Amino acid sequence: xxxxxxxxxxxxxxxxxxxxxxxxxxxxxxxxxxxxxxxxxxxxxxxxxxxxxxxxxxxxxxxxxxxxxxxxxxxxxxxxxxxxxxxxxxxxxxxxxxxxxxxxxxxxxxxxxxxxxxxxxxxxxxxxxxxxxxxxxxxxxxxxxxxxxxxxxxxxxxxxxxxxxxxxxxxxxxxxxxxxxxxxxxxxxxxxxxxxxxxxxxxxxxxxxxxxxxxxxxxxxxxxxxxxxxxxxxxxxxxxxxxxxxxxxxxxxxxxxxxxxxxxxx
Numbered sequence: 001x002x003x004x005x006x007x008x009x010x011x012x013x014x015x016x017x018x019x020x021x022x023x024x025x026x027x028x029x030x031x032x033x034x035x036x037x038x039x040x041x042x043x044x045x046x047x048x049x050x051x052x053x054x055x056x057x058x059x060x061x062x063x064x065x066x067x068x069x070x071x072x073x074x075x076x077x078x079x080x081x082x083x084x085x086x087x088x089x090x091x092x093x094x095x096x097x098x099x100x101x102x103x104x105x106x107x108x109x110x111x112x113x114x115x116x117x118x119x120x121x122x123x124x125x126x127x128x129x130x131x132x133x134x135x136x137x138x139x140x141x142x143x144x145x146x147x148x149x150x151x152x153x154x155x156x157x158x159x160x161x162x163x164x165x166x167x168x169x170x171x172x173x174x175x176x177x178x179x180x181x182x183x184x185x186x187x188x189x190x191x192x193x194x195x196x197x198x199x200x201x202x203x204x205x206x207x208x209x210x211x212x213x214x215x216x217x218x219x220x221x222x223x224x225x226x227x228x229x230x231x232x233x234x235x236x237x238x239x240x241x242x243x244x245x246x247x248x249x250x251x252x253x254x255x256x257x258x259x260x261x262x263x264x265x266x
Contacts, residue, residue: 002243003242003243003246003247004239004242004243004245004246006246007242007245007246007249008210008215008242008246009209009210010205010208010209010210011208011209012207012208012209013208013239014204014205014207014208014210014238014239014242015204015234015235015236015238015239016235017235019207021062021063021065021066022066023207024059024062024063025059025199025200025203025204026056026059026060026063027192027196027199027200029190029196030056030059030060030063030189031063033049033060033187033189034060034063034064034067036185036187037049037060037064037160037185037187038064038067038068040158040184040185041064041068041073041124041126041158041160043184044124044155044156044158045155045158045184045185046147046158046159046160046161046182046183046184046185047158047159047160047161047183047184047185047186047187048161048167048168048171048183048185048186048187049061049160049161049162049163049187049189050162050163050164050165050167050168050186050187050188050189051164051165051188051189051190052164052165052191052230053164053230053232054228054229054230054231054232054233054234055189055190055191055192055230055231056189056192056231057162057189059231060189061128061130061162068126071123072122072123072124073123073124073125073126074118074123074124074125074126075126075128076092076095076096076125076126076127076128077095077128077130078091078092078095078127078128078129078130079130079131081129081130081131081132081133081134081135081136081139081163082134082136083136083139084136084138084139085104085136085138085139085142086103086104086107088135088136088139089104089107089108089110089111090107092111092127093107093110093111096111096114098110098111098114108146111146112146112149115149115156115157116149116156118156119149119154119156124156124157124158125156125157125158126157126158126159126160127146127157127158127159127160128160128162129159129160129161129162130162130163131162131163132161132162132163132167133163133164133166133167133170134163140170140171140176140179141175141176141179143159143179144178144179144182146159147159147182159182159183161183165188168186168188171183191229191230192225192230192231193225194221194222194225197221197224197225197228197234198218198221198225200231200234201215201216201221201224201234201238202214204238214252215242215252215253216238216241216252216253217252217253217254217255219254219255220241220252220253220254220255220257220258222255223255223258223259223262224237224238224241224258227258227262227265236265237258237261237262237265238253240261240264240265241253241257241258241260241261244257244260244261245257
């Protein structure tokens with residue numbers, strides 16, 4: 001048993017990334033973003049979702065996956081954005097359980113035929129392209145063709161492009177206008193505020209047995225918010241601060257513990 005579990009009487013590590021979808025924490029602002037995503041994708045439209053590292057993009061996407069009804073949608077997740085065009089479509093084929101062909105044209109045909117087949121079964125496919133700011137230019141230049149069905153008269157496929165803010169800058173350039181004009185919803189996730197940080201810490205601690213007590217002092221929470229700059233770093237620093245306080249036999253995690261681990265983290 002780790003120091004923070006034994007010292008604070010917790011049932012599990014509070015800030016692990018291994019958390020069930022049902023236990024995800026979303027502030028009201030991010031619930032609204034999930035609502036926008038569901039609305040846009042339900043209308044068979046494409047969406048751009050951008051935000052700095054650690055603002056909660058992955059949490060939003062996991063909440064979206066939970067909200068979309070499986071009966072009407074086929075969500076395909078592609079996380080390797082560093083591939084050339086042929087290998088990019090081969091990756092999609094593998095994700096769709098299709099047989100990836102040898103040539104780029106054959107692979108593209110296999111994907112588009114599958115999209116049309118899903119449409120005939122009343123299922124709307126969504127290709128979720130994560131880390132899309134890293135997409136090769138030849139892939140980005142070709143995506144609008146992937147969305148073109150029956151002389152561009154039917155919306156058989158939605159793209160969900162997710163990445164850092166520079167993705168929007170790339171798409172807004174003149175030579176990307178064919179793709180950018182097909183993206184109906186352009187959503188920016190903003191950073192969480194200090195009150196969100198406090199709520200997040202309470203939520204994660206509540207899940208592991210600290211529902212009736214505070215573990216972090218107000219000053220510690222305020223400094224954590226400043227030092228972390230995002231949920232990913234917040235998890236790491238909060239866990240380290242709890243271990244520091246546990247080793248020192250402190251009943252609460254105070255500001256000085258957070259300062260020590262933040263300084264060591266630089």
